[in-house]
Amino acid sequence: MKITVCHLYPDLLNLYGDRGNVLAFVQRCRWRGWQVEVMEVNLGDPVNFADVDFLFIGGGSDREQNLIAADMGKRVENLNRAIENKLVVLAICGGYQLLGKYYRTPEGKEIPGLGLLDIYTVAGDTRLIGNVAVEAELDSKKTMLVGFENHGGKTFINDTMPLGKVVSGNGNNGVDGTEGARYKNVFCSYLHGPLLPKNPALTDYLISLALERRGYDLELTELDDSFEESANKAMVKRLIG
Amino acid sequence: MIFRFLLALWLAKIAMVMSKLTGKGRGSSLPGMLALRICPDILKHYSSQTGRGAIMITGTNGKTTTSNMLAGALEHAGYKVINNREGANLLTGIVTSFIKISSFTGKVSCDYAVLEVDEAAFPVVIKWIQPRMVTITNFFRDQLDRYGELDTTISKVVGALKKLSADTQLVLNSDDPLVAKIAAETGYQTTYYGIRPAAEISGRASYSREAKFCPFCSEALTYAVYIYSQLGDYKCPNCGFTRPVPDIEAASVRHRQAKTVGAVIRSGSSEWRLELPVQGLYNLYNALAAFTASIKLGLKPEVVIASLNRYLPVTGRMETFKYKNKKVILALVKNPTGFNQALDGLLVGDEEQDLLIAINDNDADGRDVSWLWDVDFEILLERQERFKRFICTGQRAEDMAVRLKYAGVSVAQISIEKDYNLAIQAALSGECQVISMLATYTAVWPVEKILSGMSERVKFSEDHGMSSVS
Numbered sequence: 137m138k139i140t141v142c143h144l145y146p147d148l149l150n151l152y153g154d155r156g157n158v159l160a161f162v163q164r165c166r167w168r169g170w171q172v173e174v175m176e177v178n179l180g181d182p183v184n185f186a187d188v189d190f191l192f193i194g195g196g197s198d199r200e201q202n203l204i205a206a207d208m209g210k211r212v213e214n215l216n217r218a219i220e221n222k223l224v225v226l227a228i229c230g231g232y233q234l235l236g237k238y239y240r241t242p243e244g245k246e247i248p249g250l251g252l253l254d255i256y257t258v259a260g261d262t263r264l265i266g267n268v269a270v271e272a273e274l275d276s277k278k279t280m281l282v283g284f285e286n287h288g289g290k291t292f293i294n295d296t297m298p299l300g301k302v303v304s305g306n307g308n309n310g311v312d313g314t315e316g317a318r319y320k321n322v323f324c325s326y327l328h329g330p331l332l333p334k335n336p337a338l339t340d341y342l343i344s345l346a347l348e349r350r351g352y353d354l355e356l357t358e359l360d361d362s363f364e365e366s367a368n369k370a371m372v373k374r375l376i377g
Numbered sequence: 378m379i380f381r382f383l384l385a386l387w388l389a390k391i392a393m394v395m396s397k398l399t400g401k402g403r404g405s406s407l408p409g410m411l412a413l414r415i416c417p418d419i420l421k422h423y424s425s426q427t428g429r430g431a432i433m434i435t436g437t438n439g440k441t442t443t444s445n446m447l448a449g450a451l452e453h454a455g456y457k458v459i460n461n462r463e464g465a466n467l468l469t470g471i472v473t474s475f476i477k478i479s480s481f482t483g484k485v486s487c488d489y490a491v492l493e494v495d496e497a498a499f500p501v502v503i504k505w506i507q508p509r510m511v512t513i514t515n516f517f518r519d520q521l522d523r524y525g526e527l528d529t530t531i532s533k534v535v536g537a538l539k540k541l542s543a544d545t546q547l548v549l550n551s552d553d554p555l556v557a558k559i560a561a562e563t564g565y566q567t568t569y570y571g572i573r574p575a576a577e578i579s580g581r582a583s584y585s586r587e588a589k590f591c592p593f594c595s596e597a598l599t600y601a602v603y604i605y606s607q608l609g610d611y612k613c614p615n616c617g618f619t620r621p622v623p624d625i626e627a628a629s630v631r632h633r634q635a636k637t638v639g640a641v642i643r644s645g646s647s648e649w650r651l652e653l654p655v656q657g658l659y660n661l662y663n664a665l666a667a668f669t670a671s672i673k674l675g676l677k678p679e680v681v682i683a684s685l686n687r688y689l690p691v692t693g694r695m696e697t698f699k700y701k702n703k704k705v706i707l708a709l710v711k712n713p714t715g716f717n718q719a720l721d722g723l724l725v726g727d728e729e730q731d732l733l734i735a736i737n738d739n740d741a742d743g744r745d746v747s748w749l750w751d752v753d754f755e756i757l758l759e760r761q762e763r764f765k766r767f768i769c770t771g772q773r774a775e776d777m778a779v780r781l782k783y784a785g786v787s788v789a790q791i792s793i794e795k796d797y798n799l800a801i802q803a804a805l806s807g808e809c810q811v812i813s814m815l816a817t818y819t820a821v822w823p824v825e826k827i828l829s830g831m832s833e834r835v836k837f838s839e840d841h842g843m844s845s846v847s
């Protein structure tokens with residue numbers, strides 16, 4: 137079996153060690169004996185999202201957003217079709233905002249996003265920075281996700297399902313207690329850390345969804361996650377006690 | 378108010394003696410802090426006393442080494458130099474350096490002040506001391522909490538530079554687009570230094586690359602040769618911004634798998650052979666910066682080269698200890714670029730070694746440890762057989778262990794020991810003759826304290842395998 141991972145704009149969207157998410161996904165597949173191909177797709181590079189098993193979109197700084205929005209504009213139909221066909225996507229921070237309807241600047245200007253999710257982001261007056269713990273339900277199992285948030289935008293998700301409920305930290309906007317968003321197999325979050333290495337339950341859930349989409353119905357082999365779990369627990373203990 | 382000045386000076390001097398007596402000698406900024414509290418404009422009293430003027434070195438990495446190299450060259454040429462040698466590069470540390478050599482009547486006698494200045498403190502420091510020359514090493518992403526602020530930091534440095542007098546001289550790294558652009562932005566007379574972009578020195582990791590866009594028109598920069606981080610032979614395909622041809626250039630560079638760096642330094646049709654007794658391309662950049670500044674100050678190139686060839690790294694950022702028959706090296710790591718260089722250093726040589734990595738997440742370390750994923754730990758696997766054990770300690774020991782695991786280090790080789798004492802004991806009790814310890818800012822001190830209690834500090838090691846990376 138060969139799994140195809142697509143890292144979108146690794147040269148531009150590589151803030152806060154986010155490539156660690158790709159690494160976590162890839163390693164956990166390889167440790168189970170599967171072959172993985174990583175495609176790094178930069179501005180203008182061809183890609184058909186239907187052929188991808190896992191798409192990762194990270195965060196970038198403001199000066200990069202315009203270039204990316206223009207390039208993504210040409211890919212949006214292809215991506216939309218793949219998402220409706222259950223493409224597994226993880227979008228973090230800037231990548232998360234990009235999938236939404238718009239980003240409203242402090243001057244009130246609305247910069248359009250890709251509109252793939254019914255969410256929008258408003259520039260805040262203070263940055264939301266710090267460690268976060270989020271309670272999420274994955275495959276009807278409760279799990280505590282940990283990470284570090286650092287965002288100026290506040291995202292509101294309307295009726296979209298959140299990734300989880302904030303237990304400590306700010307999450308989407310610091311107001312409504314939600315963190316991240318989920319739509320079909322698209323998972324969005326503000327959590328860096330990076331997110332996947334320290335939250336192996338989420339990583340494995342993404343892997344199983346990707347396999348399911350390819351028509352495989354198999355139980356994932358258990359891995360020894362003692363380091364991952366102790367890193368996760370250490371942060372939960374620090375934040376919640 | 379001379380009375381206020383003297384009061385500040387004397388109290389600071391007393392504080393200095395006290396901290397020496399109580400053994401809390403680490404507080405190199407405390408006397409300065411005290412003096413500033415009493416006499417905020419204390420530096421004014423000193424700035425006029427630096428006979429030939431002040432030279433400031435700023436940028437993200439290499440400030441300490443560059444300023445020590447420059448001070449060394451000036452001293453080698455017979456000048457008397459004030460230098461904040463221990464890397465105390467905020468306003469308080471600079472004040473302390475002046476107080477230290479000041480007489481009780483407030484007199485200092487020196488030819489030059491060579492000051493390394495933190496990028497963020499630069500706008501404040503130049504209010505009190507106007508440098509005749511400013512050397513800028515590079516701009517890298519530092520603790521990631523501050524990432525979004527790199528642009529802001531650079532524009533604050535540029536804003537401060539613009540307030541200096543029109544005859545200020547700049548010494549700039551031509552290979553860093555974020556630094557090279559400053560010549561056009563300030564209009565000052567600029568001398569560039571750089572490394573000849575040859576294919577054989579081109580670097581591999583691109584994870585923590587910073588400037589990919591033209592600072593003038595935002596078009597993506599293209600690189601003919603890429604050295605490390607964003608350093609290299611860059612060009613903007615749109616507006617023509619391009620790596621300036623350096624006035625002083627290093628060519629025929631030898632640095633891989635060696636504990637020294639050799640290069641030919643060229644200026645016009647003259648050339649000199651440099652044999653730096655420390656390793657790493659980043660140290661070649663530091664030496665080039667110091668060489669270029671020295672030449673602009675009128676020193677003879679031969680004198681500067683001789684001084685650089687004898688350069689010994691100061692202790693503090695990198696220290697060597699002896700425990701029984703084992704060699705213990707302790708180095709500070711504070712950002713992905715510096716960490717990558719420290720790892721490059723570990724690859725040199727053939728001894729088997731154990732590694733201790735101490736990661737904290739206090740404000741001074743960066744509260745977000747995500748940056749560990751921008752460090753290229755994967756390169757350690759190139760010499761896998763040489764690294765026996767990886768002991769992770771510090772507040773974020775578990776995160777470090779996870780990072781190593783996903784880099785491909787076997788789980789059996791990794792251990793987590795949050796207690797510094799136990800971690801260090803474990804590291805020292807292994808079979809390897811070499812133990813390397815890498816620690817973030819607030820982890821270095823406790824590790825160093827424990828180490829110096831149980832082993833012997835070596836003043837200068839016979840080889841300077843792993844030198845300061847900041």
Ligand SMILES: [Zn+2]
Nearest residue numbers: 591594613616
């Ligand atoms: Zn340009």
